[in-house]
Amino acid sequence: QVQLVESGGGLVQAGGSLKLSCAASGRTFSNYVMGWFRQAPGKEREFVAGINWSGGSTVYADSVKGRFTISRDNDKNTLYLQMGSLKPEDTAVYYCAADVIARRLIRTQRNEYYYWGQGIQVTVSS
Numbered sequence: 001q002v003q004l005v006e007s008g009g010g011l012v013q014a015g016g017s018l019k020l021s022c023a024a025s026g027r028t029f030s031n032y033v034m035g036w037f038r039q040a041p042g043k044e045r046e047f048v049a050g051i052n053w054s055g056g057s058t059v060y061a062d063s064v065k066g067r068f069t070i071s072r073d074n075d076k077n078t079l080y081l082q083m084g085s086l087k088p089e090d091t092a093v094y095y096c097a098a099d100v101i102a103r104r105l106i107r108t109q110r111n112e113y114y115y116w117g118q119g120i121q122v123t124v125s126s
Contacts, residue, residue, distance in 0.1 A: 005117060006118070008020040008021050009121050011125065014126050017082070019081070019083070022036075024098065029079075032098050035047065037110060038093065038122075039092055040089075047110070048068065048081070052106055081096075088125070094119065096117045099113055
């Protein structure tokens with residue numbers, strides 16, 4: 001059974017930092033694009049960042065560019081999101097996701113990812 005489990009969320013003050021992790025099990029994702037999405041109350045789930053299978057290429061939403069860094073450790077089958085200079089508008093449930101077709105270009109659309117974590121809350125207070 002494939003599982004993606006996020007951790008590292010919580011409450012942080014504006015300007016602070018958090019690092020999210022997504023541990024994968026049941027399948028090796030070293031050949032697949034992985035990404036982070038987020039969903040704020042009353043809003044659609046949106047793309048945050050994506051990383052290719054090797055970790056050599058990344059894509060970010062404009063809203064987080066320069067503040068967030070996505071990375072992966074294929075030996076540990078784990079995805080990360082380092083978040084800095086956090087703003088109240090970053091408050092959302094954050095989801096990790098994985099593609100199911102090997103070695104594609106980075107996807108930015110929600111429906112292009114097959115596996116999803118259960119989500120983890122990140123709250124940024126002003």
